[in-house]
Amino acid sequence: MLLGYTDEIDTSASKLKRAEKLLDQKPVLPKSIFDLCIWASDYYHHPVGEVFGAAMPVLLRQGRLATREIEQFALTEAGKDLDIESLKKAPKQQAALSFFKQNPEGANRADIDDISASVIRALIEKALIERKLASPGYFKFEGVEHQGINPSAEQQIAIDSIRKTGTYLLQGITGSGKTEVYLRLIERALEQGRQSLVLVPEIGLTPQTVQRFRARFRVPIAVLHSGLTDTERLHSWQDAASGHAGIVIGTRSAIFTPLAYPGLIVVDEEHDTSFKQHEGFKYSARDLAVLRGNLEQIPVLLGSATPSLESLHNAQRGKYSHLHLRERPIGIATENYSIISLKHQDTHNGFSDRLVKLMRQHLEASGQVLVFLNRRGFAPVLLCPECHWMANCARCDARLIYHLSRERLICHHCGFESRVPKQCTKCQSPSLLMLGLGTQRIEEHLKSLFPDTRVMRIDRDSTRLKGSFDSLLDEIAEGKPAVLVGTQMLAKGHHFSNVTLSVMVEIDSSFYSSDFKAIEHMGQLILQVGGRSGRAEKSGTVVIQTHFPEQPVLKQLISDGYGAFADTLLQERRETSLPPFSHQAIIRAESTSPTLSLTFLDEVAKVKAPPLVDLFGPFPSSMEKRQGRFRAILLLSSRSRQQLQRELDKRIISAEQSRQSKKVRWSVDVDPIDLF
Numbered sequence: 162m163l164l165g166y167t168d169e170i171d172t173s174a175s176k177l178k179r180a181e182k183l184l185d186q187k188p189v190l191p192k193s194i195f196d197l198c199i200w201a202s203d204y205y206h207h208p209v210g211e212v213f214g215a216a217m218p219v220l221l222r223q224g225r226l227a228t229r230e231i232e233q234f235a236l237t238e239a240g241k242d243l244d245i246e247s248l249k250k251a252p253k254q255q256a257a258l259s260f261f262k263q264n265p266e267g268a269n270r271a272d273i274d275d276i277s278a279s280v281i282r283a284l285i286e287k288a289l290i291e292r293k294l295a296s297p298g299y300f301k302f303e304g305v306e307h308q309g310i311n312p313s314a315e316q317q318i319a320i321d322s323i324r325k326t327g328t329y330l331l332q333g334i335t336g337s338g339k340t341e342v343y344l345r346l347i348e349r350a351l352e353q354g355r356q357s358l359v360l361v362p363e364i365g366l367t368p369q370t371v372q373r374f375r376a377r378f379r380v381p382i383a384v385l386h387s388g389l390t391d392t393e394r395l396h397s398w399q400d401a402a403s404g405h406a407g408i409v410i411g412t413r414s415a416i417f418t419p420l421a422y423p424g425l426i427v428v429d430e431e432h433d434t435s436f437k438q439h440e441g442f443k444y445s446a447r448d449l450a451v452l453r454g455n456l457e458q459i460p461v462l463l464g465s466a467t468p469s470l471e472s473l474h475n476a477q478r479g480k481y482s483h484l485h486l487r488e489r490p491i492g493i494a495t496e497n498y499s500i501i502s503l504k505h506q507d508t509h510n511g512f513s514d515r516l517v518k519l520m521r522q523h524l525e526a527s528g529q530v531l532v533f534l535n536r537r538g539f540a541p542v543l544l545c546p547e548c549h550w551m552a553n554c555a556r557c558d559a560r561l562i563y564h565l566s567r568e569r570l571i572c573h574h575c576g577f578e579s580r581v582p583k584q585c586t587k588c589q590s591p592s593l594l595m596l597g598l599g600t601q602r603i604e605e606h607l608k609s610l611f612p613d614t615r616v617m618r619i620d621r622d623s624t625r626l627k628g629s630f631d632s633l634l635d636e637i638a639e640g641k642p643a644v645l646v647g648t649q650m651l652a653k654g655h656h657f658s659n660v661t662l663s664v665m666v667e668i669d670s671s672f673y674s675s676d677f678k679a680i681e682h683m684g685q686l687i688l689q690v691g692g693r694s695g696r697a698e699k700s701g702t703v704v705i706q707t708h709f710p711e712q713p714v715l716k717q718l719i720s721d722g723y724g725a726f727a728d729t730l731l732q733e734r735r736e737t738s739l740p741p742f743s744h745q746a747i748i749r750a751e752s753t754s755p756t757l758s759l760t761f762l763d764e765v766a767k768v769k770a771p772p773l774v775d776l777f778g779p780f781p782s783s784m785e786k787r788q789g790r791f792r793a794i795l796l797l798s799s800r801s802r803q804q805l806q807r808e809l810d811k812r813i814i815s816a817e818q819s820r821q822s823k824k825v826r827w828s829v830d831v832d833p834i835d836l837f
């Protein structure tokens with residue numbers, strides 16, 4: 162990768178590598194993506210080579226060309242001159258030739274699916290047509306199918322508000338028609354010959370999203386997510402970069418995909434934490450999208466039912482334009498939220514009698530019931546009642562989770578597995594207790610409560626086999642009464658038109674979490690789970706079971722909605738000077754010794770910080786030991802992004818110079834999502 166050149170350099174010649182070959186005649190990346198990478202390397206304090214590496218498909222890095230060549234067929238001079246009548250005896254060849262006469266510029270392989278390979282071969286042998294390799298060319302927008310949908314007044318206002326540049330926050334509850342707004346804007350871009358980039362949170366979401374786009378537009382669509390082979394990924398990238406794809410849909414890393422004619426960037430579910438990369442190059446694809454829009458002078462649309470507090474703050478101070486969809490399209494009901502208090506109520510395997518009764522009512526009325534719990538496995542605690550020994554992971558500060566189906570104890574943080582002990586390993590007592598809830602336990606319990614009802618579990622364990630997730634989704638779509646037990650996998654993106662009741666059995670840990678974003682994420686999750694139901698004509702009920710029914714933010718979320726809830730949280734963040742009212746960065750360190758990470762960070766923290774920057778720590782991470790390594794963090798915070806960056810630069814230099822720096826693994830995380 163050639164970033165620049167110079168005539169003079171301090172490094173000795175022996176350390177330099179020779180440039181061997183010029184692979185591409187034109188720069189592989191357009192200037193905007195180049196600048197985006199340089200900016201990201203600087204802002205996230207990550208080596209520029211790795212940033213460019215992350216921005217390009219593997220095969221491209223390995224030397225494959227940035228442009229794709231595809232097979233094309235076109236008439237030869239002889240073919241042009243030939244009278245079509247002379248092929249009377251070979252009607253298939255005649256039909257094919259007349260097709261080429263109508264398309265004198267030739268056709269791609271994909272465009273002539275209905276002409277058989279043998280006919281093509283025969284025409285080539287007669288030298289009437291020739292095969293060429295050519296780049297696929299810019300997309301042709303060949304039509305749109307509105308499926309009878311007309312934008313509502315609110316949608317039209319949103320659509321009309323989006324101008325040639327700027328960042329827009331589109332807030333509207335699930336089912337309020339945000340995607341329809343994206344589709345209209347993409348259509349507008351396509352009509353102008355411009356491409357759109359759509360970022361979505363997770364691969365599980367992509368098939369449904371892509372289907373909806375394909376049903377709407379007759380235009381090539383390139384898809385980019387982690388489930389592709391290297392070759393597929395390269396092709397999608399090439400199609401985006403060459404302008405062959407009119408729409409590019411992808412997950413986080415697609416933000417670096419060049420577009421020949423950029424027109425629009427959409428970030429759907431902009432609050433989703435999966436837009437932030439947690440390992441290695443720790444960038445936020447959402448934040449880079451905003452920057453990229455600016456560089457390319459195109460509009461960026463951030464959409465969510467539950468926008469992040471950062472984006473709401475940016476909207477409130479006028480950096481983003483705030484657009485709302487307050488009503489669902491006619492015929493789509495809204496859901497009702499309510500709380501079941503667990504005070505003075507017994508539960509069995511996590512379910513109160515009131516909740517079970519309610520579930521029974523919905524099942525008897527032929528509805529489906531969704532039960533959400535964000536923990537796989539059967540039980541998170543294996544406890545000896547005699548000596549209080551617990552099964553902990555030897556490599557992490559975490560409990561081992563009992564998995565019923567595999568009869569194993571598994572650590573969800575490092576993957577460590579072990580047999581289930583028959584007796585306490587400390588006092589040999591044979592009566593070990595399994596405490597706490599996992600999806601497997603809930604599944605077992607609900608099967609015994611509702612023996613005649615289908616109970617389906619949807620989590621990473623139950624969908625490991627290829628196609629199993631899809632077949633579960635198909636079964637749900639049939640609409641027969643059923644209980645669906647699942648994790649995040651179930652909560653994201655899918656529409657379950659027959660779910661009339663959604664249940665959250667365990668949200669309480671958010672109320673005593675040390676993570677200041679825990680409540681924000683809880684609120685987003687509640688509405689996300691709630692949004693799975695009530696999409697169709699049947700209105701949905703959402704029930705939250707909690708020991709903290711009097712929590713004001715929870716009550717506010719339910720009675721006044723996300724906007725009021727978010728305002729309260731923003732007010733709290735303002736008073737405590739937490740993000741988005743300040744900016745944070747973390748220097749993380751880990752090592753095999755329990756003290757070394759802390760000693761190292763102590764050294765980095767030694768020099769006093771200037772007035773506008775606060776330094777916290779170093780302290781051990783909230784999960785100090787993970788995968789056998791001891792982890793610690795140093796937190797920097799400032800109201801000024803610039804000051805924070807400057808201070809971070811200094812600290813990084815002192816980290817590099819530290820005597821310990823070779824013995825610890827350390828990394829920088831700017832705008833961290835969590836402080837683990």
Ligand code: ADP
Nearest residue numbers: 310311312313334335336337338339340341490
């Ligand atoms: P969101 O993206 O906010 O969850 P969608 O765009 O998926 O909402 O819309 C929810 C449902 O409402 C979809 O089935 C969509 O086809 C339908 N819909 C959206 N806008 C309209 C409209 N203006 N008229 C009729 N149906 C609409």
Ligand code: ZN
Nearest residue numbers: 554557572575
């Ligand atoms: Zn572990």
Ligand code: ZN
Nearest residue numbers: 545548585588
């Ligand atoms: Zn014991």
